[in-house]
Structures are given as C-alpha cells and as structure tokens.
Amino acid sequence: MTEERLVVVGASLAGLRAVEAARRKGFAGKITLIGAEPHLPYDRPPLSKEFLTTDAEPAYFRAEEALRSDLGVDLRLGTPATALLPGERVVAVGDEEVSYTAAVLATGATARNLRGAPDLRGVHTLRGIDDASAIRAKLAPGVRVVVIGAGFIGSEVACSARRRGADVTVVEAAPVPLVRAVGERLGAACSALHERNGTLVRCGAGVESIEGTESVEGVRLTDGTTLPADLVIVGVGVTPETGWLEGSGLRVDDGVVCDENLATDAPGVYAAGDVARWPNPLFGQQMRLEHWTTAAEQGMLAARNAIRPAEAKECATVPYFWSDLYDSRIQFVGVPEADEIAVVSGDLASDSFLALYRRDDLVIGALGLNQRRAVMKLRQMIGKRARWDEALAAIAS
Amino acid sequence: MHIDTDVCTGHGVCEGIRPDIFEVGDDGIAHLLTEEFTEEDRQDLEDAVDQCPTQALRLER
Known part of the structure; x- marks a missing residue:
C-alpha cells in the first residue's frame, strides 16, 4: 500500500x-x-x-x-x-x-492589468508583499497618485495613500464605485466616504492610455483629460x-x-x-x-x-466581505442581486447605515456601514433562509 | 477559549459559527456568552479560531 x-x-x-x-x-x-x-x-x-x-x-x-x-x-x-x-x-x-x-x-x-498598458516605472498592481512594498516605498506627501478601479482594493489603496498625504484620484469606468459588489445605489453611498475624506473620485471615466517614457507621467481618460501621476495603481480585479x-x-x-x-x-x-x-x-x-x-x-x-x-460535507456558506475605509468599516453579507434594497437604519449620507437586500420573499443580503453588531446577525438569518418580513422584524426589535 | 480584545475588531465570524457561544456586543467586539465547553464543541471552536480574520481567538487545551 x-x-x-x-x-x-x-x-x-x-x-x-x-x-x-x-x-x-x-x-x-x-x-x-x-x-x-x-x-x-x-x-x-x-x-x-x-x-x-x-x-x-x-x-x-x-x-x-x-x-x-x-x-x-x-x-x-x-x-x-x-x-x-x-x-x-x-x-x-x-x-x-x-x-x-x-x-x-x-x-x-x-491581479489583472490594463490591456495594452505600457511597462513603465511607477505603475503597479497590488496582490502580494512585493507589490505592496514597492507601492509603500513611493507613497509620500504630495505624490500624485491615480488609482484605476474603485473596487475594494482600489478604494483601500486610495484611502491609505491619502493617509500618507498623497494627492489621490480614483478613476472608475462604472457609474459608481463597488457596483459589482454592492449594487449601484449603495456604491454611491460608499463613494461619499472618499469625498468626505478628500479623495477625488471620477466615475464613468474610461482609461484611454497610461502616459510616460520610462516612468509614468499621467493617465489619459477617454474624455480627453489627462491626470498627472507619479504613481498609478491598477485595481481592476x-x-x-x-x-x-x-x-x-x-x-x-x-x-x-x-x-x-x-x-x-x-x-x-x-x-x-x-x-x-x-x-x-x-x-x-x-x-x-x-x-x-x-x-x-x-x-x-x-x-x-x-x-x-x-x-464529505457540502460548502454552504453566506459570503462575507469587509473593507476598512478611513475610520469606517463596510461589511457585506450574502449576495447583491436583489429585487429590492431597503435602508432600514441610519441614512446613506451618514457614517452609519444598514441596508437589506430582498429576492422574492427572502432576505439575501445586507450591507452595513459601521453596523458590526447587526451585520453578523443578518448573516445567520440569511444562512437559515429567513423571510424578508422576519428580517425586518428582527432589525426593528 | 480566549478572545484578545486588543486584536478583535468585531467581524463576528465566530458568532456566525456558534451564536450560542460568541456575540459581538454594542462595543463592536466579540464576547463569550459561556465559559463551559464540551468536547463536542471542539471542532466549532477550532473553526472559529481558524476563520477569525484578525486571529484574535485562542483555544487552550
């Protein structure tokens, strides 16, 4: 044997x-x-x-x-x-x-790269230690950073670069950030966090090309404008x-x-x-x-x-991810493809809200901004295939 | 079972595994609801330790 x-x-x-x-x-x-x-x-x-x-x-x-x-x-x-x-x-x-x-x-x-992106110094993706070390070495006050992609990696890098005093612009092809992860309406609410913290977000902006000879000098958008850049981080999935x-x-x-x-x-x-x-x-x-x-x-x-x-046991799990942006924690449980999204606590313009996602008569997702206690209770409910009205009642109580 | 409250940031994954043992409180971090465990709890407790995103849990034998 x-x-x-x-x-x-x-x-x-x-x-x-x-x-x-x-x-x-x-x-x-x-x-x-x-x-x-x-x-x-x-x-x-x-x-x-x-x-x-x-x-x-x-x-x-x-x-x-x-x-x-x-x-x-x-x-x-x-x-x-x-x-x-x-x-x-x-x-x-x-x-x-x-x-x-x-x-x-x-x-x-x-990490995916942009199609046809030139091999220039100062252009990075972020997946491993070596990528992060190279980016960290270049972050300093006044450095002009362009982040391509406002998903979670892009958003977090933007936030970190801002904390290091860099001038940061985030460029996103979709109409709002995080649209794939949390849907359009709540992506917009997450975007407001950036703006409240001095990070510029340009949505609906496609990247035409990355400019430079040896080192990166700028990012040209499809609308013709060029954003000057000393450091470009590509976060496109x-x-x-x-x-x-x-x-x-x-x-x-x-x-x-x-x-x-x-x-x-x-x-x-x-x-x-x-x-x-x-x-x-x-x-x-x-x-x-x-x-x-x-x-x-x-x-x-x-x-x-x-x-x-x-x-053998099957893998039955309620997806969970989080992101720490500035001093806030965003948490999402479940899946975002919903028939209805209801804000059940706080409001979308503030630093704390909770939204529930409904499909048919079930609660299938929840997004919380600084709502740690509630989000995991909802994760359990989603795991038990709780009905929408049960979830609403549980949150109200 | 020990929760390092300096490291815990209240993800609540542990609560998702065993809501009768762990709970994220209003203070935003996890707390133990009981200190009495049986051998049958072991695998869930080990899973909670391994799935903690901040590695804040420790299980002593």
Whole structure:
C-alpha cells in the first residue's frame, strides 16, 4: 500500500488552512505545500491597509519552523506547480513530480492589468508583499497618485495613500464605485466616504492610455483629460490562477469547476479559495468568491473532504466581505442581486447605515456601514433562509 | 477559549459559527456568552479560531 500524501497547491490562506485542518483531523501521511511566491504564508488584507500606512512587517501566519516541525509540512516555496496529471496522481513542479493520494488546489488569483498598458516605472498592481512594498516605498506627501478601479482594493489603496498625504484620484469606468459588489445605489453611498475624506473620485471615466517614457507621467481618460501621476495603481480585479491546469483535463470556467463538496472532476482532487467555482446550495447558484473568510473556510473543508471523502460535507456558506475605509468599516453579507434594497437604519449620507437586500420573499443580503453588531446577525438569518418580513422584524426589535 | 480584545475588531465570524457561544456586543467586539465547553464543541471552536480574520481567538487545551 502506498503511503498517503496530501499535496496542497498554493501557500496562501486557503492552502495553509487546508494543511492545518488535515493535521487536526488526524491525517498522519505526508503533506506537501507548494507555493509560487518565495514568502511564507501571509495575510493579504493588511497589504492595502496598515502595511501601506505604517512600516509594519508582513503578517506571516506561522514561522517556518512551526510549519515544518509542528505541522510536519514538506514546504516548497518559490516553486509554482506547473501541471496536474490526474491519471498518474501527480503534481508537476518544473521537472519534479510530486505524487498524491489527495490534493487541494488553492492557487488563488493574479491581479489583472490594463490591456495594452505600457511597462513603465511607477505603475503597479497590488496582490502580494512585493507589490505592496514597492507601492509603500513611493507613497509620500504630495505624490500624485491615480488609482484605476474603485473596487475594494482600489478604494483601500486610495484611502491609505491619502493617509500618507498623497494627492489621490480614483478613476472608475462604472457609474459608481463597488457596483459589482454592492449594487449601484449603495456604491454611491460608499463613494461619499472618499469625498468626505478628500479623495477625488471620477466615475464613468474610461482609461484611454497610461502616459510616460520610462516612468509614468499621467493617465489619459477617454474624455480627453489627462491626470498627472507619479504613481498609478491598477485595481481592476483578478483572474483565477488556472493556467497551470491546461492539459490536465480538469474543467475550468472562470475558476476550477467543483461540485457542492468542492470536489473537482479528478479523483481525490478538491479546490478552495479564489480559484474554486462551486454551486452554493444556500443560494442555488454558482459562485467563485475572492473573500478572506471563504478562503479560510473552503481550505479547511476541502482538506477534510479530500482526506475523508466518505464524510464529505457540502460548502454552504453566506459570503462575507469587509473593507476598512478611513475610520469606517463596510461589511457585506450574502449576495447583491436583489429585487429590492431597503435602508432600514441610519441614512446613506451618514457614517452609519444598514441596508437589506430582498429576492422574492427572502432576505439575501445586507450591507452595513459601521453596523458590526447587526451585520453578523443578518448573516445567520440569511444562512437559515429567513423571510424578508422576519428580517425586518428582527432589525426593528 | 480566549478572545484578545486588543486584536478583535468585531467581524463576528465566530458568532456566525456558534451564536450560542460568541456575540459581538454594542462595543463592536466579540464576547463569550459561556465559559463551559464540551468536547463536542471542539471542532466549532477550532473553526472559529481558524476563520477569525484578525486571529484574535485562542483555544487552550
């Protein structure tokens, strides 16, 4: 009998939680953790927030020694997996072949760039420590920063740059910021936060080109205006990291296609985090989430299901994400595609409000600005498929 | 079970896992509703520790 071996591909949050969950479940075989970046597993949310505004060290989750000896991990960092061969149950890392009895794919996503963007000094995306360090080194009072994309990364970078005294303009092609995440009306309310804090937001503005010879000098918009810039940060979303699976036979469709239990088409192979697309039974819809809590939850679940397939559990989760902007916390639970959105507490022009999202007669989402206590109660209600009138009554009481 | 109140920022993920054990209060941080746990609570408590976005929870054996 061959020795059991769990191979986890991707050494960020989902991959780390997979390793920890397998050991906690009593998995005694070998565990190999393969990471593309040379860094130990680290926490990404601070990279657009306090990492940029202080001289903080990167937030590593565990020391190397703890990973190797406490968790018994065969750690392979700085060496991306290059292929999956499900027939042979092998993950290729360059010329080396690592065989598995069970595998968790958690390769995450990479930051998208603008099509045709020139290779100029001072133009960055933000995904990892190296990106964040380069941006941090350039932030200073008076530096002219243009952020392209008013999603969460763009909004947080803008906020951090403003805190460092930079002059910041955010450019967004959509009519309001965060439209994909929270819908149009509430995206506008979040945008007001920027304006109250001195960050300029230009919505409905497409980027024509990024100008400069060696270093960036400006961003030209489709309306003809040019914004002078010393530093440009492109925050236009991410693409799931699936290129290495080409030829594996695994179905890929904006992420690795999984079933309810996060199992892929290949025997013994599961996926977790930003790279996984799966049908969420709570909402009856396909999802691929790029949220911290989903990565943690799915990493654990994928590993448990991979090593104990007979006891596999489905991934039924209420999506949750947050963003810290200026001194406010925005939290969203559920899904934003609603028939109706009702503001049930506070008002949209203020620093505190709560809005509920209805589909049919169910509450399916909630957005809170500085409403920490209420938001998680709503997450539980959404998880229990609570009716709209029940949710309204619970908030009123 | 220990909550580091300097680190907790009240995401309430723990409350989502076990509302009978954790609750985010009006002060915006999580509190324990009980100190009595059984072996059956262990996996949920471990999940709460691992899913805490600020790593504010610690489970002592």
